[in-house]
Each structure stands twice: as structure tokens, then as C-alpha cells.
Amino acid sequence: MKKLQEKIPEFSAMTTYPDTLWYEGDRDLLKRRKVSIVGTRRPLSYTKNTIFQLASALAKRKVLVVSGGAMGVDAMAHRGAGAEHTVAVMACGLEHRYPAVNASLLDEIAQKGLLLSQFAPGFKARPWSFVVRNELVVALGEVLVVGEAELDSGTMRSVAHALRMGKPIYVLPHRLGESGGTASLLKEKKAEAIYDIEAFAERFGIIEEPVDDPFREFCKTTPTYEEAAHRFGERLFEAELEGRITVREGRVFLL
Known part of the structure; x- marks a missing residue:
């Protein structure tokens, strides 16, 4: 691990700029556009699946996903983005892999x-250090996405940071009786719901196709859906979900 020497402009939004920042990995990732994702450590299956899809959609557009390395929503955000498209802000010294399950x-x-951490090597997480960690997570992102949260949860402290910093807040839509914290944010018009993952992700970038992409070249021949599925499998399904192809009368067409 090393000390981060350069100033990070996003941290100027914090109450106090960190005295010292420690990092392990690729610090150049911080130059990318960034979206912060937070939420409960015990999310519903719906929340886990949707956050995974959302983080994946952002990562495909080279957007850096920022979260806190915790169980639940944090872990799904990191996994959905893939390790090379994410930053985990820690509430402890970086030699500690906390929580152990992650x-x-x-x-x-x-x-x-x-x-990334503002805590020196050897420091073990304390209840208050998670609150400090949350402010860094929120500061880094252009916006804050809250996957799921109850009214009296620690996640709502992250929301308080976002409101103070003037960060746009987005939440997943939930059923009645679920995720009281995000429901309250919507009711009070402090957040906007994400109803379309791809449309949300497209606000931050586009998917750059390889110059010589065998999948695109194959689709230009308007193959049958069965032929394309046999040859490219999951890639075909992803392209259909992302609206990059359409299927008409059993044939695949590029959009």
C-alpha cells in the first residue's frame, strides 16, 4: 500500500479534506467518471440482482463504480462492475480485508x-470509521445510488452526506412495505427512481465496440436467432437487453 500524494478534487466536497489517503491498486482509475452505490448489508434478492445489473451496465461504459466493500449491496456493486472497474473505500487500514467474507x-x-482508505496501516474498523468511510464513498461519485435502505439505517447517513454535498440521489423502485428509507426519499422528492438501467447508464457514457467485433460483423449478415445464439450465446442476450440488436421474424438485426 502507498500514500496517495495528489489531491483528489472530489474530496473537496467533504467536511474536511482527508489528511492522508492510502491506496492499493490502480490510482489512475480515479480519473474516470464515477458513480457511488450504497445500501443495506442484507438486501432482497431483487435488490442484489438489480444492483449487479446496474453496476455491470456502468462498467461496460468504463464508469468507475464506488462502494464501501461491505456485505450486501456493496459487494454486489463491486462484483457487478468487475474488479477492474471498481474502487472499494475501506473503514480500516488496507492490510485488513474486512469483512472477512469479502x-x-x-x-x-x-x-x-x-x-482506498484514509486510515493508517494497522487501524481496525470502529463504528465511527464506517461513517467517515461513507463520506468518502459519497464524495467520489457524481451521483449516489441507494439500492435499498431502512429509515434508521447507516445507509441513510450516506444520503445525508449526499444531500449536504448537493449530489443527485437515485434509488431502486421497491414494493410497498420494502426499503422504507428509499421510499421516504421518493415521497419527499429528494431522489429519483431508476426505472431503466440502460437509460440510466447511458447518462455517463456509451459502450465502445471493438473495431473488429466478430459479433457485430456476424449480425450484419442478419443471421437467424438460433444461429446467433448457438455461436455467441450470452453475448446475444446481453446485446438484446441493451437494445443494440432487434429480432424480427426470427432474424437478428443491428440497431
Whole structure:
């Protein structure tokens, strides 16, 4: 781990700029556009799946996903983005892989992405250090996405940071009786719901196709859906979900 020497403009929005920042991994990732994602440590299956898809859609556009390395929503955000497109902001010294259940995930982020902390080596997480960590997570992102949260949860402290910093807040739509914190934000018009993952992700960038993309070249021949599925499998399904192809009368067409 190393000290981060250069100033990070986004941290100027914090109450106090960190005295020292420590990092492990690729610090150049901080030059990318960034979206912060937070939420409960015990999310619903719907929340986990949707956050994974959202983080993946952002990462495909080279957007850096920022979260806190915790269980639940944080972990799904990191996994959805992939280690090389994420930064985990830690509430402890970077030699500690906390929580232990995410140790392998944090190791991969350290190798391919970025771990960041304002706590010196040897420091073990304390209840108050998570609050401090949350302010860094919120400050880094252009916007804050709250996957799921109850009214009296720690996640709502992240929301308070975002409101103070003037950051736009987005939430997942939930059923009645679920995620009281995000429901309250919508009711009070302090947040906007994400109803279309691809439309949300497109606000931050476009998917850059390889110059010589075999999938695109194949689709230019308007193959049958069965032929394309047999040859490209999941890639075909992803392209259809992302609106980059359409299927008419059993044939695939590029959009």
C-alpha cells in the first residue's frame, strides 16, 4: 500500500479534506467518471440482482463504480462492475480485508481495481470509521445510488452526506412495505427512481465496440436467432437487453 500524494478534487466536497489517503491498486482509475452505490448489508434478492445489473451496465461504459466493500449491496456493486472497474473505500487500514467474507473480492480489487482508505496501516474498523468511510464513498461519485435502505439505517447517513454535498440521489423502485428509507426519499422528492438501467447508464457514457467485433460483423449478415445464439450465446442476450440488436421474424438485426 502507498500514500496517495495528489489531491483528489472530489474530496473537496467533504467536511474536511482527508489528511492522508492510502491506496492499493490502480490510482489512475480515479480519473474516470464515477458513480457511488450504497445500501443495506442484507438486501432482497431483487435488490442484489438489480444492483449487479446496474453496476455491470456502468462498467461496460468504463464508469468507475464506488462502494464501501461491505456485505450486501456493496459487494454486489463491486462484483457487478468487475474488479477492474471498481474502487472499494475501506473503514480500516488496507492490510485488513474486512469483512472477512469479502476477503477474496477485496484481494481481487486490490490487484485489478483500487482499494482506498484514509486510515493508517494497522487501524481496525470502529463504528465511527464506517461513517467517515461513507463520506468518502459519497464524495467520489457524481451521483449516489441507494439500492435499498431502512429509515434508521447507516445507509441513510450516506444520503445525508449526499444531500449536504448537493449530489443527485437515485434509488431502486421497491414494493410497498420494502426499503422504507428509499421510499421516504421518493415521497419527499429528494431522489429519483431508476426505472431503466440502460437509460440510466447511458447518462455517463456509451459502450465502445471493438473495431473488429466478430459479433457485430456476424449480425450484419442478419443471421437467424438460433444461429446467433448457438455461436455467441450470452453475448446475444446481453446485446438484446441493451437494445443494440432487434429480432424480427426470427432474424437478428443491428440497431
